Amino acid sequence: MGFERFWRGYDWVARADLAIGWIFDWRKWLWTLVPGGGGMTWLWSAIEGRTPLQVWIDAAVVTAALAVIVYFAISILEKIRSASKARFEIPKSNPAYRQADVATIKPTADVDAREPFFQILEASEWRKEQDRTTTDTTHLVYDWREVRLSGEIHKALRNSRLDAWGEECLQGTATTPEKPIPPDTWDRVEIVFDRTAFVRTAAYFKGYTSRSRGPMAWVGVKFSRQQIFQLFPLTSSDDYRPIFEAIKHISQRTGDPDAAKFWPATRLVLRQAAYDKRVKVRGRKQLPENSPHTGNEYSELFTDVDSSYWATSEINVLATSAESQSMYHADPQTAFAWGEQGIYERNRYAELKISWTDVLKEWP
Numbered sequence: 001m002g003f004e005r006f007w008r009g010y011d012w013v014a015r016a017d018l019a020i021g022w023i024f025d026w027r028k029w030l031w032t033l034v035p036g037g038g039g040m041t042w043l044w045s046a047i048e049g050r051t052p053l054q055v056w057i058d059a060a061v062v063t064a065a066l067a068v069i070v071y072f073a074i075s076i077l078e079k080i081r082s083a084s085k086a087r088f089e090i091p092k093s094n095p096a097y098r099q100a101d102v103a104t105i106k107p108t109a110d111v112d113a114r115e116p117f118f119q120i121l122e123a124s125e126w127r128k129e130q131d132r133t134t135t136d137t138t139h140l141v142y143d144w145r146e147v148r149l150s151g152e153i154h155k156a157l158r159n160s161r162l163d164a165w166g167e168e169c170l171q172g173t174a175t176t177p178e179k180p181i182p183p184d185t186w187d188r189v190e191i192v193f194d195r196t197a198f199v200r201t202a203a204y205f206k207g208y209t210s211r212s213r214g215p216m217a218w219v220g221v222k223f224s225r226q227q228i229f230q231l232f233p234l235t236s237s238d239d240y241r242p243i244f245e246a247i248k249h250i251s252q253r254t255g256d257p258d259a260a261k262f263w264p265a266t267r268l269v270l271r272q273a274a275y276d277k278r279v280k281v282r283g284r285k286q287l288p289e290n291s292p293h294t295g296n297e298y299s300e301l302f303t304d305v306d307s308s309y310w311a312t313s314e315i316n317v318l319a320t321s322a323e324s325q326s327m328y329h330a331d332p333q334t335a336f337a338w339g340e341q342g343i344y345e346r347n348r349y350a351e352l353k354i355s356w357t358d359v360l361k362e363w364p
Contacts (some may be wrong), residue, residue: 107224109165109178113201116223117193118364120232121149123239123250123356126143149232150193158186166203166218175219189217216257233281240282240302240353243319243329253363261315268355275310277356283329283349298328298350305349312337315352325351 096223156162191203201221205214251266273279284298319329328348332338338345
């Protein structure tokens with residue numbers, strides 16, 4: 001504590017020395033008052049009619065007064081500076097400070113590269129923009145969306161707007177531990193975003209053509225989930241699509257080939273997911289009686305289908321067709337599963353829609 005006081009005092013003396021020195025050369029003036037400048041002291045006392053002691057006292061008083069003035073001036077300036085600094089700083093208790101702090105968090109490898117790729121491909125703002133601006137696809141390759149998205153991701157990787165991690169392939173089957181992939185790697189290497197059964201995404205050296213590939217260069221390629229979805233935001237969670245699109249998507253992911261029977265296995269797994277609350281479903285509920293105003297049999301509002309509904313209800317074949325979307329899409333599991341009136345119970349839903357975000361989460 002004593003040392004702190006000493007150095008604090010030393011700091012103030014140094015500041016006072018600097019401030020007074022800006023006004024006049026006080027050392028030179030004061031030096032004339034010490035024995036080496038005794039002649040000046042005697043001369044001053046003779047002119048003013050004072051004793052040398054009075055001259056020394058006056059000089060000491062003036063010096064002390066100047067020191068006090070400099071002290072208070074520096075204190076005032078320090079307070080002004082502190083107030084200005086506090087005015088523009090965000091306090092740590094402010095939510096904005098926490099948001100700024102989160103923004104500085106370094107990205108981490110937490111998702112296989114293919115998972116966000118197909119989520120962006122199916123339900124993102126990028127996908128909406130591509131479909132809106134690309135009206136004529138007759139001159140494009142069949143997988144033009146995949147090609148475009150892959151190109152934009154690799155451009156972001158090369159220009160350090162997106163980070164990637166992986167295990168670099170060595171001789172034989174050996175690989176390095178997982179590490180960041182340098183941006184200039186993407187001049188020679190590209191990720192293959194395919195739907196194969198391989199657990200981990202790989203990147204290969206580029207071949208002689210855009211459709212050919214060389215040896216594997218990296219394996220287990222990962223992205224930062226937060227970072228890539230900042231570049232390619234997904235659509236909101238209330239983005240519902242017609243049920244026939246969900247059935248088509250799921251049948252392709254699960255390898256259900258039974259189109260002749262309208263994909264019964266796919267309809268069953270979708271029903272199970274809805275019952276388990278893993279997939280949200282909306283539809284127009286059948287009214288207790290037809291509307292006296294419009295004659296409609298179904299409500300004009302889309303409402304959530306309760307998960308317990310699927311314990312006794314099935315998704316029917318009409319749900320698989322784009323032409324039948326205005327019709328009812330649910331039937332009782334057995335003849336009297338809904339009640340005494342059997343299939344005539346007014347318990348159906350028309351125009352079922354599925355949360356596309358939930359679909360992609362279950363079947364990426």
